[in-house]
Amino acid sequence: MFKSKSxxxxxxxxxxxxxxxxxxxxxxxxxxxxxQSWLIARDCxxxxxxxxxxxxxxxxxxxxxxxxxxISIGLSYKYFFVISWLFSCFGVYLFLFKSKLPxxxxxxxxxxxxxxxxxxxxxxxxxxxxxxxxxxxVFYNKRFEKPYLYCGLLALLASICAYxxxxxxxxxxFFIFDLFINGHFVIRHGGNFCGDxxxxxxxxxxxxxxxxxxxxxxxxxxxxxxxxxxxxLLIIYLSFCVFISLPPQDYTNFSPYFSSVFSFxxxxxxxxxxxxxxxxxxxxxxxxxxxxxxxxxYFISAKTLCKNRKQILYFTFINFIVLLSISYLFxxxxxxxxxxxxxxxxxxxxxxxxxx
Numbered sequence: 001m002f003k004s005k006s007x008x009x010x011x012x013x014x015x016x017x018x019x020x021x022x023x024x025x026x027x028x029x030x031x032x033x034x035x036q037s038w039l040i041a042r043d044c045x046x047x048x049x050x051x052x053x054x055x056x057x058x059x060x061x062x063x064x065x066x067x068x069x070x071i072s073i074g075l076s077y078k079y080f081f082v083i084s085w086l087f088s089c090f091g092v093y094l095f096l097f098k099s100k101l102p103x104x105x106x107x108x109x110x111x112x113x114x115x116x117x118x119x120x121x122x123x124x125x126x127x128x129x130x131x132x133x134x135x136x137x138v139f140y141n142k143r144f145e146k147p148y149l150y151c152g153l154l155a156l157l158a159s160i161c162a163y164x165x166x167x168x169x170x171x172x173x174f175f176i177f178d179l180f181i182n183g184h185f186v187i188r189h190g191g192n193f194c195g196d197x198x199x200x201x202x203x204x205x206x207x208x209x210x211x212x213x214x215x216x217x218x219x220x221x222x223x224x225x226x227x228x229x230x231x232x233l234l235i236i237y238l239s240f241c242v243f244i245s246l247p248p249q250d251y252t253n254f255s256p257y258f259s260s261v262f263s264f265x266x267x268x269x270x271x272x273x274x275x276x277x278x279x280x281x282x283x284x285x286x287x288x289x290x291x292x293x294x295x296x297x298y299f300i301s302a303k304t305l306c307k308n309r310k311q312i313l314y315f316t317f318i319n320f321i322v323l324l325s326i327s328y329l330f331x332x333x334x335x336x337x338x339x340x341x342x343x344x345x346x347x348x349x350x351x352x353x354x355x356x
Contacts, residue, residue, distance in 0.1 A: 010103075058245055060161065084128075100355075
């Protein structure tokens with residue numbers, strides 16, 4: 001009874017999210033970079049997008065290919081926002097009905113600024129990140145059982161933008177580390193595959209397990225080939241994404257906010273903002289409150305969800321590296337939403353892994 005009521009509430013939340021975001025998107029005036037992506041997809045061939053435009057845009061090709069598909073089926077520029085809206089609704093559906101997070105979190109997260117507006121109404125490649133992360137979270141516990149599927153989802157994530165590429169690369173490193181250090185290789189027995197932490201039964205329905213889950217250290221065994229081949233293919237694919245996204249020799253970045261966290265200009269600006277905030281009594285309390293809330297958010301998340309040192313290490317490392325990537329590439333407020341999506345992703349997989 002309680003579960004059915006909970007599902008009704010989730011469906012109401014999903015319908016409300018879909019309706020409100022569609023209304024806002026219909027009244028949204030596209031930004032210049034939204035229009036630029038549309039023109040690239042409309043006027044360039046697939047070959048030109050792969051080997052010319054991606055390098056000037058500094059991003060992989062997936063968003064342009066998605067736009068080209070919708071343009072080819074007749075979608076007009078007036079309804080451009082529908083593309084990101086559809087993908088975002090799919091991500092919200094997965095988040096509401098496939099994650100094991102508390103109902104209050106499921107209720108609030110879709111209506112935050114980043115998911116509700118920045119990555120749904122604004123039709124940019126970043127709108128693909130949330131559904132891709134939710135898909136990975138759904139199959140994360142089966143990554144050793146289905147390495148081809150998991151690596152395929154990582155390839156999908158890496159194809160979106162530079163930030164998602166970094167995230168996919170880190171997740172691949174975690175996957176390889178678990179395979180080689182912890183020996184999580186799939187054992188083939190009786191014509192079937194079983195993965196990590198799975199309980200397998202015979203086809204006749206017998207309760208006695210017929211598949212044994214154990215560590216596998218033989219480099220040339222069939223389980224190793226079964227697991228390593230998709231990893232090898234993914235590494236080749238990531239290398240290809242890097243190759244097509246490298247800036248050409250005649251490329252010049254005129255972005256006014258392009259600066260590294262290690263640059264003197266960036267540090268000088270941060271110091272000026274710090275002084276202005278802490279010497280202005282009207283801002284000091286809000287700055288202190290924001291700092292405390294940010295620290296508490298990560299501390300409580302790590303303390304509550306992580307059950308061992310390895311999980312804490314993974315949780316901290318992936319968030320820190322992506323933070324550095326965002327700081328190094330483009331210091332924009334809306335790009336910090338990637339960290340928010342990543343935190344939600346970590347909460348999803350950790351809550352599922354630890355049965356919280």
